[in-house]
Amino acid sequence: MSFIVVILVLNLQSLSVFAQHGYLHMDRCYADVSTFLPVPFNTMNYTCRPVWNTFVLRFSQSNDNIMTFVLSAVYTSGWVGMAFSKDGMMVGASAMVGWIGKEGRARIDQYYLRGFTPSEVIHDKGELQLTNIPPAVVLHGAIIYLAFQLKFQDPPKSQPILLAFGTTTPVHHRLSEHDDKTTVVFNFSEGSPYGHRKYRRTSLRVLERNHGILAITGWGLLLPAGAIVARYFRHRDPLWYYLHTCIQFVGFIIGLASVVVGKVLYDRLEIDLPLHRDIGIFVLVLSILQILAFFLRPDKDSKIRRYWNWYHHWFGRLALFLASLNILFGLENVKASNTWRISYAFILAIIFVSVVVLEVLLRLRKHEKSLRDASMFGS
Known part of the structure; x- marks a missing residue:
């Protein structure tokens, strides 16, 4: 024939x-996250920007200085993290890290980056003030979504952010060394309006x-x-x-x-x-x-x-x-x-x-x- x-x-x-x-499921800033993220993260009222590689950051801010974040990236295994730094350096930063465990259970926790070795990445510690809304991790297609809310004293404007991922799944909340990382200075005040x-x-x-x-x-x-x-x-x-x-x-x-x-x-x-x-x-x-x-x-x-x-x-x-x-x-x-x-x-x-x-x-x-x-x- x-x-x-x-x-x-x-x-x-x-x-x-x-x-x-x-390869067929890359996140877009106009992806309708409201169809699969849990309440209260299931909204389209986010400012959205690609930030690094396949990493995409969505965020919104309320009048009481509470900010909602949704970080997404292509995911196969291991962990994905986003850290807030005062000076752009890893040491002293606080991070939100999410992953899907080997048993299929989604996890997201805060870590304090006290040093460069895995033993100095302290689980369930950090300076990020989480709200009473539980953070969430959702795996949608080949994209992992980390959703969480933070309370700030003053709305952040220009903020150093560390982004990283590792391909080894954490065991007993212990993170492996990252496979790649970057630092970006993110200007939250330049967000585009929803319209x-x-x-x-x-x-x-x-x-x-x-x-x-x-x-x-x-x-x-x-x-x-x-x-x-x-x-x-x-x-x-x-x-x-x-x-x-x-x-x-x-x-x-x-x-x-x-x-x-x-x-x-x-x-x-x-x-x-x-x-x-x-x-x-x-x-x-x-x-x-x-x-x-x-x-x-x-x-x-x-x-x-x-x-x-x-x-x-x-x-x-x-x-x-x-x-x-x-x-x-x-x-x-x-x-x-x-x-x-x-x-x-x-x-x-x-x-x-x-x-x-x-x-x-x-x-x-x-x-x-x-x-x-x-x-x-x-x-």
């Missing part, structure tokens, strides 16, 4: 593997929608259609060639537009989606090589034409496979609605059915031709 059929099967298998490794965040979320969703429409139209519909024309309509020479060239050119332009919109979206999100981004860039490079191959195509009688055909066919097939995979990957990244999923599934089904029917017709034509040739030589 045609390579496109293989694409459909491998896409689903590869997407399942990526999902198992947790602005709502506008930003809407703007980003529009970009996501446009990115998806362009990607599905260019990479997921037109380019496979052009490949189908090239494989199954060569008996309509030279019509197949002109159709193939025009369809692929239009598909490439629309696909290129999707990459441009994706770059804008990536810059505004400030959250790295390395796999989705890298696959998209690689597909774009393969497509550009296909364009160059068009201008460097040797004559049919050339000795290297056979090798050019191999290059053009297999690089094109690889580009289509990765592009369709990346579309599925992108739909999962943004937790697309059923409408998007059904729409793309319908496109894949149409391509699948078309390939099956056309492949059967192609083989029948070849069989009839071989019979005619055999009878002609036989006579």
Whole structure:
């Protein structure tokens, strides 16, 4: 069967593997945390900012100097922590650290960072004044959320914050040495109002929608259609060639537009989606090589034409496979609605059915031709 059929099967298998490794669930500042965080943390009235790597900080402040914090990060194992420091140094800071125990129990505790060794990280000590609202830890997909409230004498403005994580799960509340850490000076007074965040979320969703429409139209519909024309309509020479060239050119332009919109979206999100981004860039490079191959195509009688055909066919097939995979990957990244999923599934089904029917017709034509040739030589 045609390579496109293989694409459909491998896409689903590869997407399942990526999902198992947790690459598909990156936190966004417009993620609706109200659907899974407990009371009173289940609100959208947060100022939200990416702060480091996959770490995202949400916070809100009440009139009585009580601040609510929700720290999130990609999580597989170990612990995640956020410390408040007076001078930006680790020693003397107080931290809130959360993790999921080996038995599946969520834990969050305060620690006093008296020194650099694990024995000097003191459990259930510190200078942070917690309210009577119990802190909470929630694992949602591949993201861990640490939610807690602190009481301040004066509202913090510019505050040194230490962020760190370790991949070893704490035993008896004893933290392992961190795998990585950073210090940021966070300005709480520059928080964006909720209305602005709502506008930003809407703007980003529009970009996501446009990115998806362009990607599905260019990479997921037109380019496979052009490949189908090239494989199954060569008996309509030279019509197949002109159709193939025009369809692929239009598909490439629309696909290129999707990459441009994706770059804008990536810059505004400030959250790295390395796999989705890298696959998209690689597909774009393969497509550009296909364009160059068009201008460097040797004559049919050339000795290297056979090798050019191999290059053009297999690089094109690889580009289509990765592009369709990346579309599925992108739909999962943004937790697309059923409408998007059904729409793309319908496109894949149409391509699948078309390939099956056309492949059967192609083989029948070849069989009839071989019979005619055999009878002609036989006579």
